Amino acid sequence: MRTSGRTRAGQYAALFAYLVFLAFPFLWLVSTAFKPPRELGSLHPAWLPQDPTLDNFRQAFDEQPLLRAAANSLVAALGAAVIAVLIATPMAYVMARHRTRLAKAATGWVVVSQAFPFVLVIIPLFLVLKNLRLIDSVGGLVMVYVVWALPFALWMLVGYVRAVPAELEEAAAVDGAGRVRTLVSITAPLLAPGIVATGLFAFISAWNEFFFALVLLKSPEKQTLPVVLTHFLGAEGVADLGPLAAAAFLATVPSLVVFALIQKRLTGGMFAGAVKN
């Protein structure tokens, strides 16, 4: 299809506007993170730090227990991702291969679970976890994150299982392979990239999660990174822009890296279902 020059120019102008809108807040965050206090106090802030410094990062680590918070986040996110994928994969397999009442009910739950305001789940969970003495524990948070990550994990995995042709499994069965052998030697290898992508997505979701962590973790040494970040904000507006920006930037780096790795698989897995149904 030919596109006229004027249309093309308009398209590039629009694309440029989008690029600016998407990029400028992030560039500003990074720029602020590297600015010395003198430039941060200036009434005419420059786009880029004139005299870049790492002091903000040092100060951020001094002000808040960022390393411990990151360790807590890592435990919560890794635990949630591994457990969620381990238990979701077999269920997703059944949902994809058997169109039964159970599979339908599970699909219904996946959809409905997206609609509920978390407050309706967190109050009873808070009461239950309190009785189990699992409030203020990263383990309790992992339990919550597993269930919270399950709908999307199932959703993605069902798509990945459907992408593995059932014919392959049938062929193996015809050749005399048992059910377990078929799953292990035929299905699992083909499914592995999808499982990894799903796990990484669950990891990022838990790494970024704020509401449950805010409600369930009270003592500062148990809190995850997003909760600790809000301590930089103080009671009255922003206290210290530099360390705030530095800490916020650091908290984003793992997510950005993981996301860049899985982005293509993710978009496929997440929306294939919506597109196909």
Next chain:
Amino acid sequence: MTWATAGKRPGKPAPGPGGPGRPVDHGAWFLVLPALIPILVLSVGPLLYGIALAFTDAQSGRTEPTQWIGTLNFQDLLHDTLFWDSFRIGLLWAVGVTVPQFLLALGLALLLNEELRLRWLARALAIIPWAMPEVVVGIMWRLVYNPDAGILNETIRDLGLGDGRDWLSGLATALPAVIVVGIWAGMPQTTVALLAGLQNTPRELHEAAAMDGAGAWRRFRTVTWPALKPVALAITALNFIWNFNSFALVYVLTSGGPGGRTRLPMLFAYEEAFRYGQFGYAAAMGCVMVAVISVILALQLVGRLRGEGQT
């Protein structure tokens, strides 16, 4: 690997062993239980418990036993003007974010579907808002909106448009300011969903329509939009629900201020439950939110069925 590879299945689903339609045998239960039990114990159970709590006077840290009080919480809620204010703000916010976000994302998806040179950069940048923790998005935009040291006011000053203002603290500007952040934060998902939809529309149809002399707008209306509609409806309904229930972004940006102008229902319910300990009352709020969302879901479903009836 293309944008919508997974889930694509060549040909029709094969009937017979292993194919869809096969009943669940006993072996399948062992595959399902590891996920089913946590779902029932930690999601379905608490949800039902939460609904039940809405009919009690449950409070945190109280010694006397919780009483069943029927619909008293809901009657109180009916007269709670602060709650309805927050409800109104929640609807304004959800519509204010979802609609412009959809239009912007549609524009971006159409652009990314063209053979443009900087396409890869836009795709790469679109990862940023998606991957960022909401708390960081909130912090980042507070830096942008900062009255003195923020880049927004500095740009306004540079362009000679005045001195700028304290966007997040102004009674009139706070809600629009947080809405812009909401649009920014959710645009990538919406764009990618729409892009996946666009790439499912057959190119030949476009070319045929172009040969027939259909202009860009006609081609969009007659070829692109009908194919995109199911995805567009699904993502819009989901966005609306997610936005209506959102919490972290606005909690970090304004904590609901100034004067409650950005107090979304979830922020209100959170304060009610975990600052004032009113568990039963907050649960009732959650129920009302669910009820409204169910109506919206139902409407969306009706729209979808009607859309299918036409084709």
